[in-house]
Amino acid sequence: MKNLAQSNIFEAGAVEISELFGDYLEGDVTPGACVALALGETAPSDAVRNAIVKSLAALGYGENACTFATLLPFDQDIEGADIPLDAQSLFLLVEGLDPLRIIVTDRRSADLLASAYRTAFPNDSAARTFGKPTAVFRDLNTLLQTDVGKQKAWAVLKTLA
Numbered sequence: 001m002k003n004l005a006q007s008n009i010f011e012a013g014a015v016e017i018s019e020l021f022g023d024y025l026e027g028d029v030t031p032g033a034c035v036a037l038a039l040g041e042t043a044p045s046d047a048v049r050n051a052i053v054k055s056l057a058a059l060g061y062g063e064n065a066c067t068f069a070t071l072l073p074f075d076q077d078i079e080g081a082d083i084p085l086d087a088q089s090l091f092l093l094v095e096g097l098d099p100l101r102i103i104v105t106d107r108r109s110a111d112l113l114a115s116a117y118r119t120a121f122p123n124d125s126a127a128r129t130f131g132k133p134t135a136v137f138r139d140l141n142t143l144l145q146t147d148v149g150k151q152k153a154w155a156v157l158k159t160l161a
Helices: 009-024 046-058 087-097 107-117 147-160
Strands: 036-040 066-070 101-104 125-129 132-136
Touching (some): 009 066, 009 087, 036 046, 036 107, 046 066, 046 147, 066 087, 087 107, 101 107, 101 147, 125 147, 132 147
Parallel strands (some): 036 066, 036 101, 101 132
Antiparallel strands (some): 125 132
């Protein structure tokens, strides 16, 4: 990786965000790599992760198009694992990564993102965050437990195309 002095403005932002929020991020944060940002209170379940990855691949974005972010650090055993992001930090994280698409997997994350962007998000539907297509779920994990729920989730995720 280049040092900060040799990078362009977009690379510098991604490097800084990665350093500031590394405990809350999983996936590729190199410039241009964050096609989609999936945001949840905690690390996604295997079902949620699989649904997001496969949906983005089906939409033509590839298998590695998603960066995952959490309100609490991914590693719950680290010091400070009980310190959640606040609205201002979340805004900085999202704007620093500058994803093309956003997926919100639970109501707590949707509420915090709404606070960060001074808007409101409906449950289980498509929305926009500063012009970015956004899929907002009240509880994607629960939705994926039934065939009807899976169809509803796919209908919302398809709006990210």
